[in-house]
């Protein structure tokens with residue numbers, strides 16, 4: 001119990017640090033939003049580690065390049081993704097769940113969507129469809145499930161993330 005709480009506190013302090021340093025600027029999604037990836041590589045080279053879901057961990061290519069962050073299996077624990085090359089993701093169709101959802105986020109408690117203002121792809125391309133938002137929601141729910149099954153801990157982490 002003690003161990004879990006220390007782990008949760010570390011995650012929360014890491015989230016706050018990332019927000020303070022401007023690496024996570026979440027804005028609630030209101031109405032319609034356009035998105036088209038500009039292949040700038042910002043998200044693939046930011047200090048945010050990519051927590052791998054159970055499903056992601058079945059990908060041997062990804063697991064080989066993973067590391068550990070507060071007890072989680074992660075990709076790009078050092079801030080640079082080994083799969084980013086020449087402005088492209090080398091494993092695009094098999095990229096981790098979090099990469100598929102980015103730059104969108106979903107708060108399981110308020111049931112609201114957010115997007116990361118840091119992403120230059122926001123405001124470009126087509127309006128994100130309801131179908132796409134449903135996919136993003138499912139990706140994010142599987143991400144949250146991979147972090148903890150404890151509702152209180154999850155609530156604390158989400159509050160640090162979205163508020």
Ligand code: SF4
Pocket residue numbers: 036037038039040041042043044102103118119120121122
């Ligand atoms: S930050 Fe946005 S535009 Fe840049 S690579 Fe990531 S998703 Fe694409």
Ligand code: SF4
Pocket residue numbers: 043044045050076081082083084085088089090091092095096099
């Ligand atoms: S797996 Fe692909 S999309 Fe995800 S961070 Fe690495 S290069 Fe970027």
